[in-house]
Amino acid sequence: MKNTILLFSIFSLLIKLSTAQNISINEERFISLGGIEQWITIHGKDRSKPVVLFVHGGPGSTMSQYNNMMYKQWEDDFVLVNWDQRGAGRTYGRNIPVGADETYWIENPLTVKQMTQDGIALAQYLIQLLNKEKLILIGTSWGSILGTEMALSNPELFYAYVGHAQFVNFSENIDYAYLTVYEMVKNSNDMDSLKKLESLGKPPYTSAKNYGQLLRVIKKYERENSTPAPTTWFGLAPEYDNEKDSKHRYDGDDYSFVHFVGHHKLGIKSMVSDIDFKISGTEFKIPVYLIQGENDILTAKEVNKPYFDKIVAPDKTYFLVTNAAHGHNQSVVERQYEVVKNLISHE
Numbered sequence: 001m002k003n004t005i006l007l008f009s010i011f012s013l014l015i016k017l018s019t020a021q022n023i024s025i026n027e028e029r030f031i032s033l034g035g036i037e038q039w040i041t042i043h044g045k046d047r048s049k050p051v052v053l054f055v056h057g058g059p060g061s062t063m064s065q066y067n068n069m070m071y072k073q074w075e076d077d078f079v080l081v082n083w084d085q086r087g088a089g090r091t092y093g094r095n096i097p098v099g100a101d102e103t104y105w106i107e108n109p110l111t112v113k114q115m116t117q118d119g120i121a122l123a124q125y126l127i128q129l130l131n132k133e134k135l136i137l138i139g140t141s142w143g144s145i146l147g148t149e150m151a152l153s154n155p156e157l158f159y160a161y162v163g164h165a166q167f168v169n170f171s172e173n174i175d176y177a178y179l180t181v182y183e184m185v186k187n188s189n190d191m192d193s194l195k196k197l198e199s200l201g202k203p204p205y206t207s208a209k210n211y212g213q214l215l216r217v218i219k220k221y222e223r224e225n226s227t228p229a230p231t232t233w234f235g236l237a238p239e240y241d242n243e244k245d246s247k248h249r250y251d252g253d254d255y256s257f258v259h260f261v262g263h264h265k266l267g268i269k270s271m272v273s274d275i276d277f278k279i280s281g282t283e284f285k286i287p288v289y290l291i292q293g294e295n296d297i298l299t300a301k302e303v304n305k306p307y308f309d310k311i312v313a314p315d316k317t318y319f320l321v322t323n324a325a326h327g328h329n330q331s332v333v334e335r336q337y338e339v340v341k342n343l344i345s346h347e
Contacts, residue, residue, distance in 0.1 A: 023047060025079060028064075030094060031125060034118040039064060039090035042126075044079030050159075050344050051079045051132055053123060055150070057141030057165070059110070060256030062089035062249060065240035070233040070333060077341065079130060083122055085146070086115055087256045093248030102266060110259040112271050116149040123150070123157040136340050140164040141299065141326065142260060145272060148281050155285040160315075160343050162336060164291045165299045165326050168307040169276040170261075174203050174211070177298050181218050184297075193217050206264035208257060218297050222325035225295040229329045278307050287315035289339050291332060293324030 025047040030037040041064045052074070056063045063070075064082040071080055084091040087110050097104065123135055137158045139147020144163040151161035167173055178197070185193045196217060200210055262270030290308050292301050301320060308318045319339070321331050 025130075030090075031122075033121045033125075034086065034114060036086065036095050037091070038086065038118065038122075039084040039094065040122065041082045042079060042130075043068065043075055045075050047079060047130060049078050050340075051081060051126055051130055051135045052340060053081045053083070053126065053135045053137055055119065055137065055139040055143035055147045056082070056085065056088070057143045058088065058253060058256055059085060059142045059146075059260050060088045060092075060249075060253035061142075062252075064089060065236055065245065065249065066233065067235045067237045069230070069235065070328060074337060078136075081122075081126060081135075083119075085256075086110060086118055087259070088252045089249050090245065092252030092255060093244070096248075096251070105255055105258060106266055106268065109268065110256060110271055112145065112149060112275065115146055116153055119146060119150045120154050120157065123154070127157065134159045136160060136162065136343065138162045138164065138336065138340070140328070141167065144299070145275060148277060151284060151286060151288075152281055158286055160287040160289060161284065162289045162291065162339055164328075164332065164336065165293065165296055166290050166304045166307070167272075167275070167299050168278060168304050170270065170272045171204065172276075173299055173303055174214075176300055176303050177218055178202055178214060180297050180300065181214075181221050184221050185217065193220070205261075208261050208263040211261040212257070215298070219326075222295060222297050222327070226293065226325035226327075227323040227329050227331065229327065233328070278310060282307075282310045282312060284311060284313040284316075286313065287343070288313045289317050289319065289343075291319045291321060291335050291339070293326060293332065294320050294322050295325045298326045 024045050026043050028041045030039055054063060062082070062084045064084055068080070074080055126132065126135060134156070135158055137147050137151055137160070139145070139161070141164070144166040147161055147163060151158055182197050185197060196213060200214055203211070203214065205211055258266070258268055259271050262268055262273065288311055290304065292304060294301065305318060308316070319335050321335055323329070324332050
């Protein structure tokens with residue numbers, strides 16, 4: 001009898017240990033999306049928790065390579081998914097032919113439609129893999145364009161859309177950003193930046209390089225008027241800290257950015273030139289929450305708040321975060337957490 005009890009106790013302990021070992025999830029791999037292999041990471045302490053799908057900005061500004069200090073604490077409450085989009089990071093590296101040049105860029109354009117389809121396929125894959133009903137969708141900057149398209153296309157896959165640094169219409173956003181930063185530069189007597197802006201002139205531009213030069217000035221003034229993110233947030237995970245991955249991130253960033261803004265000499269049209277969410281993106285079947293840095297110049301509140309006011313959704317809230325600009329900082333991430341945590345508590 002004692003032996004039976006002992007065996008039962010050992011068996012129960014083994015079951016508990018097995019369950020404890022399997023409850024977490026830490027997976028990084030390529031999966032097939034849209035006919036190509038794309039890189040995803042899935043991390044969480046409890047795979048039964050709600051899933052958050054992050055749609056990175058840039059385009060090309062992948063998040064999977066970082067040690068995830070930015071969202072590490074979220075792993076207690078959520079399963080976190082990062083995705084190197086088509087044309088970015090390890091996905092770019094996996095699919096770019098050896099010796100490819102600008103001809104490859106021209107013959108393999110990025111499109112919002114294709115990338116939206118990729119994102120929907122990923123959401124469906126995650127729902128099946130993790131046995132979920134829906135996901136939480138978070139999109140930042142360029143990712144707010146892709147995230148909005150995904151939410152509008154297949155709302156049944158998502159509990160809600162959480163946009164950060166929300167784009168509305170690229171031309172309107174960039175025009176407003178130029179005029180705003182031009183006034184800031186003049187008022188600060190920053191002659192170097194003033195000469196640069198005057199040499200560029202007002203957008204639109206025919207060269208991706210010109211957009212890049214404008215964005216550098218914008219980022220400089222956003223940094224000066226916001227609280228920075230902790231430097232620990234952007235440390236590379238050891239497995240990504242190598243020359244090969246670094247090159248793929250760098251080249252993918254260029255490839256993606258050229259298709260984002262367009263480049264006349266290569267015959268590449270901006271993939272977002274026809275996007276205007278004031279016309280195509282005002283009716284949602286899921287809740288919409290926008291998190292906006294008060295000092296964001298590129299996707300300014302003066303542009304996206306009027307858009308938000310036009311949105312019709314089951315629930316919506318606009319959060320203005322002080323001491324924040326276009327990028328992430330502690331206040332932005334804390335607000336994101338409050339939104340998604342509150343969302344799940346009401347499901």
